Amino acid sequence: MAKSTARTPATPGALADPTLNHGVAFTRPERDELGLTGRLPSGVLTLEQQAQRSYQQLQAQGSDLAKNVYLEQLHDRNETLYFKVLTDNLVDLLPIVYDPTVGEAIEKYSHEYRRPRGVFLSIDDPDGMEKALATLQLGPEDVDLIVCTDAEEILGIGDWGVGGIQISVGKLAVYTAAAGIDPRRVIGVSLDVGTDRESLLKDPLYLGNRHARARGADYDAFIEKYLRTASSMFPGALLHFEDFGPSNARRILETYGRSYRIFNDDMQGTGAITLAAALSAVKVGGVRMRDQKLVVFGAGTAGVGIADQLRDAMIRDGASPEQATAQVWLIDKQGLLTRDMTDLRDFQRPYARDRSEVADWAAEGGAISLPETVRRVGPTILLGTSTVHGAFTREVVEAMAAATERPIVFPLSNPTSRIEAMPDDIIAWSKGKALIATGIPVPPVEHEGVTYRIAQANNALLYPGLGLGTIVSGASTVTADMLLAAAEAVADQVDLTQPGASLLPPVENLRESSAATAAAVLEAAVREGVATSKPADPAQAVRQAMWEPAYGDGAAS
Numbered sequence: 001m002a003k004s005t006a007r008t009p010a011t012p013g014a015l016a017d018p019t020l021n022h023g024v025a026f027t028r029p030e031r032d033e034l035g036l037t038g039r040l041p042s043g044v045l046t047l048e049q050q051a052q053r054s055y056q057q058l059q060a061q062g063s064d065l066a067k068n069v070y071l072e073q074l075h076d077r078n079e080t081l082y083f084k085v086l087t088d089n090l091v092d093l094l095p096i097v098y099d100p101t102v103g104e105a106i107e108k109y110s111h112e113y114r115r116p117r118g119v120f121l122s123i124d125d126p127d128g129m130e131k132a133l134a135t136l137q138l139g140p141e142d143v144d145l146i147v148c149t150d151a152e153e154i155l156g157i158g159d160w161g162v163g164g165i166q167i168s169v170g171k172l173a174v175y176t177a178a179a180g181i182d183p184r185r186v187i188g189v190s191l192d193v194g195t196d197r198e199s200l201l202k203d204p205l206y207l208g209n210r211h212a213r214a215r216g217a218d219y220d221a222f223i224e225k226y227l228r229t230a231s232s233m234f235p236g237a238l239l240h241f242e243d244f245g246p247s248n249a250r251r252i253l254e255t256y257g258r259s260y261r262i263f264n265d266d267m268q269g270t271g272a273i274t275l276a277a278a279l280s281a282v283k284v285g286g287v288r289m290r291d292q293k294l295v296v297f298g299a300g301t302a303g304v305g306i307a308d309q310l311r312d313a314m315i316r317d318g319a320s321p322e323q324a325t326a327q328v329w330l331i332d333k334q335g336l337l338t339r340d341m342t343d344l345r346d347f348q349r350p351y352a353r354d355r356s357e358v359a360d361w362a363a364e365g366g367a368i369s370l371p372e373t374v375r376r377v378g379p380t381i382l383l384g385t386s387t388v389h390g391a392f393t394r395e396v397v398e399a400m401a402a403a404t405e406r407p408i409v410f411p412l413s414n415p416t417s418r419i420e421a422m423p424d425d426i427i428a429w430s431k432g433k434a435l436i437a438t439g440i441p442v443p444p445v446e447h448e449g450v451t452y453r454i455a456q457a458n459n460a461l462l463y464p465g466l467g468l469g470t471i472v473s474g475a476s477t478v479t480a481d482m483l484l485a486a487a488e489a490v491a492d493q494v495d496l497t498q499p500g501a502s503l504l505p506p507v508e509n510l511r512e513s514s515a516a517t518a519a520a521v522l523e524a525a526v527r528e529g530v531a532t533s534k535p536a537d538p539a540q541a542v543r544q545a546m547w548e549p550a551y552g553d554g555a556a557s
């Protein structure tokens with residue numbers, strides 16, 4: 001008997017390709033033309049109706065992680081529909097595709113894995129890098145943005161190896177939903193250099209390179225090769241670096257920041273969004289920027305990136321560089337950082353205090369604690385970038401409130417399990433005086449008849465607009481003035497007239513806010529002479545460049 005050759009026919013191309021697929025929104029003529037006759041139920045829905053149905057399906061998922069996975073699968077089926085759902089429900093869904101749920105998706109990547117998204121570049125095959133990027137079949141003019149991570153310091157949850165691809169994917173989703181970056185012109189990249197997390201190395205299902213993290217010359221050569229390859233294949237692309245470890249993050253930016261179009265979100269994006277929140281807080285608090293005293297708890301990539309930007313803001317407001325630097329105190333695992341310590345990182349050194357200055361401060365085992373520093377310094381701003389949940393205790397916040405009328409308290413660590421203090425506690429302990437911003441989304445806090453809206457000082461409120469402005473300007477590098485323009489544009493959008501007002505624009509307005517930020521960045525790039533495109537009307541140029549989720553002509557939409 002002849003062998004049967006019958007099999008289920010393959011999904012026709014237009015349904016299988018998420019960038020082309022409109023699903024049941026394909027009209028009848030389109031179905032005929034694309035060879036889909038009989039391959040879809042006969043009803044034809046609009047994009048709006050499809051989005052309604054998807055949103056209902058999403059709500060039926062049992063957990064935030066399940067929602068994240070559902071959305072990923074939707075993205076794999078129909079990109080336009082995915083972005084329609086995401087853009088129309090950004091307030092609800094930002095915490096699902098991004099911070100904090102993305103942290104869980106990263107931890108469980110190898111177990112929740114369905115299908116790949118992005119490009120995986122392996123340190124064990126550096127010569128395969130060009131070949132891997134070439135599989136995308138994109139030409140030199142086809143790419144605006146590449147987000148890469150080596151996943152050594154994902155959010156505040158540390159080293160997650162290849163699972164870090166999901167932070168690249170999440171950051172890109174926010175770029176598109178918040179600023180209309182064209183999703184067909186972006187690439188997410190995992191730079192898989194191994195992992196030092198034992199549990200991953202021992203997990204039979206782990207999908208990344210199964211060895212310790214490469215460091216030293218091999219690592220440096222791999223990063224340099226990535227920069228050379230990505231920027232020669234896609235010369236127009238902005239190269240976004242995310243969640244690298246503290247020593248590499250800064251070193252890469254300092255080494256290559258002037259020769260490649262790179263942007264480190266954890267240092268520069270976080271610095272700029274926190275500066276924006278601080279500019280608002282300073283307006284409310286009344287102490288001039290040049291007179292602020294800043295204590296940073298957790299002096300790593302984000303903490304010192306923010307300290308640098310706040311120090312520069314003090315200088316712009318009239319402080320001398322020496323005075324501004326002396327108004328910053330850094331605390332890390334060793335306690336308050338002092339110059340006599342032998343394990344300081346290069347970037348911490350400028351802010352380390354002279355030991356003689358703190359000779360009579362209380363120290364436990366040689367370490368000067370956060371509460372002692374706050375009591376002694378009387379800071380006006382307290383910043384948390386330590387990943388230490390609960391580090392801002394009642395004692396610390398009360399000491400801040402005793403020293404300054406409107407203490408500025410920014411517990412910025414992500415995800416929720418790492419936050420230094422929750423806003424309702426800070427509001428209660430400071431008797432409603434504290435001016436607060438957090439890294440995660442937090443609901444408003446009621447206290448003695450006032451509703452306090454908590455600013456989300458997450459770089460997601462700034463980097464999409466910064467990226468859009470950089471892309472539209474064709475800027476050759478991301479300059480300090482472009483970052484400052486972005487911070488000021490974000491701060492300018494805030495209405496501080498009501499008691500308890502948020503220090504940053506709400507996520508509801510993120511698309512509008514990103515457009516305004518992008519226009520300001522574009523203008524700064526032109527002023528600085530790094531722009532290659534100089535549109536006469538920056539606001540209009542930015543709006544025109546923003547991609548909208550729609551099927552375009554022909555489909556029911």
Ligand SMILES: NC(=O)C1=CN([C@@H]2O[C@H](COP(=O)(O)OP(=O)(O)OC[C@H]3O[C@@H](n4cnc5c(N)ncnc54)[C@H](O)[C@@H]3O)[C@@H](O)[C@H]2O)C=CC1
Pocket residue numbers: 153154155156157243245246265266270297298299300301302303331332333334384385386387388412413414415418438439440457458459460
């Ligand atoms: N809100 C936002 O937009 C952003 C928030 N972050 C958050 O900031 C936190 C830090 O991130 P990175 O700076 O990238 O990490 P990092 O590893 O570079 O910095 C963390 C620093 O905290 C220090 N630290 C750890 N335990 C400590 C302790 N008990 N006392 C004092 N210091 C301690 C570490 O030694 C390190 O220097 C993370 O939770 C991350 O999610 C980071 C970037 C953006």
Ligand SMILES: CC(=O)C(=O)O
Pocket residue numbers: 099154155156243265266414439458459460
């Ligand atoms: C928000 C972000 O970039 C971080 O927590 O690392």
Ligand SMILES: [Mg+2]
Pocket residue numbers: 155242243265266
């Ligand atoms: Mg980050």
